[in-house]
Amino acid sequence: MHQLNQVIQEIKPLNENAILKTLNHLNQLTKPPGSLGRLEDLAKQISGISHETVPDLSKKAVVVMAADHGVCEEGISAFPQEVTPQMVYNFLNSGAAINVLARQANAEVFCVDIGVKGKLDHPNLIQKKVKPGTDNMAKQAAMSIDEALQAVLVGVEVVEELVEKGYKVVATGEMGIGNTTASAAILTALTSLEIEHAVGRGTGINDEMWKHKQNVVKSALEINQPNPKNALDVLAKVGGLEIAGLVGVILGAAKARIPVVIDGFISSAAALVAYKLCSTSVQFMIPSHLSQEHGHQFMLQEMGLTPMLHLDMRLGEGTGAALCFQLIDASLNIMSEMATFESAGVSGATEEEVE
Ligand SMILES: O=C(O)c1ccc[n+]([C@@H]2O[C@H](COP(=O)([O-])O)[C@@H](O)[C@H]2O)c1
Numbered sequence: 479m480h481q482l483n484q485v486i487q488e489i490k491p492l493n494e495n496a497i498l499k500t501l502n503h504l505n506q507l508t509k510p511p512g513s514l515g516r517l518e519d520l521a522k523q524i525s526g527i528s529h530e531t532v533p534d535l536s537k538k539a540v541v542v543m544a545a546d547h548g549v550c551e552e553g554i555s556a557f558p559q560e561v562t563p564q565m566v567y568n569f570l571n572s573g574a575a576i577n578v579l580a581r582q583a584n585a586e587v588f589c590v591d592i593g594v595k596g597k598l599d600h601p602n603l604i605q606k607k608v609k610p611g612t613d614n615m616a617k618q619a620a621m622s623i624d625e626a627l628q629a630v631l632v633g634v635e636v637v638e639e640l641v642e643k644g645y646k647v648v649a650t651g652e653m654g655i656g657n658t659t660a661s662a663a664i665l666t667a668l669t670s671l672e673i674e675h676a677v678g679r680g681t682g683i684n685d686e687m688w689k690h691k692q693n694v695v696k697s698a699l700e701i702n703q704p705n706p707k708n709a710l711d712v713l714a715k716v717g718g719l720e721i722a723g724l725v726g727v728i729l730g731a732a733k734a735r736i737p738v739v740i741d742g743f744i745s746s747a748a749a750l751v752a753y754k755l756c757s758t759s760v761q762f763m764i765p766s767h768l769s770q771e772h773g774h775q776f777m778l779q780e781m782g783l784t785p786m787l788h789l790d791m792r793l794g795e796g797t798g799a800a801l802c803f804q805l806i807d808a809s810l811n812i813m814s815e816m817a818t819f820e821s822a823g824v825s826g827a828t829e830e831e832v833e
Pocket residue numbers: 554555556557652653654655656657658659679680681682741742743744745769770771791792793794795
């Protein structure tokens with residue numbers, strides 16, 4: 479736990495002075511105060527993170543963590559496990575949805591093999607395999623504590639390398655057939671939400687498979703007895719390697735004081751673990767969208783987060799987060815390009831106590 483504790487100890491709250499400066503600037507712009515809603519909240523949050531009023535966040539990265547899940551042998555997904563490595567090659571060949579949306583947002587995609595079954599080979603693949611997929615959590619722990627910790631530290635390291643290369647904001651993305659089962663198990667273990675609310679349809683299962691998936695999560699929790707007060711224990715017993723990697727990405731971003739844009743259900747399971755390990759980390763999270771996966775809303779509620787977008791998406795990969803990059807750009811452009819009441823010669827509010 480030593481190295482992870484060090485990371486956690488270096489995570490400090492947002493800079494209140496920078497937030498006040500940004501609020502002051504927003505209130506001088508030619509609009510009724512607060513009228514740009516969540517875009518204004520974003521500007522304040524980003525300045526509290528970066529200590530700057532208008533930071534340059536033009537270098538953006540999407541980190542796609544890929545891994546396999548032993549629990550697939552229970553028949554919990556609509557798709558076969560081979561899709562995980564096949565989609566990894568799709569990311570690396572720029573053909574996936576995340577490649578399209580990242581390109582549109584001027585962001586780069588970094589694909590990490592943190593636990594895919596079988597050997598992958600591609601010059602652009604970041605090879606950080608901790609082990610070739612988790613063990614079947616319906617029968618035993620998905621990972622040992624040591625493996626989970628190792629995977630979290632991979633995420634921290636990936637962010638450190640990106641920060642060194644000048645990236646100023648990261649988005650969480652993932653690929654892993656079976657990972658909505660692991661995410662639902664994490665959600666149930668950490669919040670004691672009823673299993674039928676935590677378990678969703680993932681890639682698109684029918685009613686019969688959905689009931690079966692609930693039973694698999696129930697067995698996994700009964701067999702492993704994860705300790706709800708120990709998020710690392712929950713992550714190891716019923717989580718996934720890509721989820722653990724994203725916990726590291728989130729904590730690493732908070733440590734490096736860069737915003738981390740959280741994608742959908744699986745990314746939010748990682749965010750929930752990060753939050754339980756270090757509640758201050760939530761201040762660095764930007765919740766991009768509300769996934770159609772039913773349990774997602776409960777994860778965000780648990781962390782006090784409200785999603786920016788409602789697009790009925792449920793793809794993962796970082797797709798919702800990449801779209802949210804454009805809202806970050808919008809918010810920073812508002813800060814840097816809008817005229818003030820004074821510069822544009824526009825009269826301010828007549829009553830002093832206008833909100
Ligand atoms: O991010 C989401 O909200 C989301 C919701 C449902 C499915 N997914 C993606 O679908 C895969 C997991 O679905 P499943 O049914 O195999 O557990 C995995 O690769 C995820 O990226 C992602």
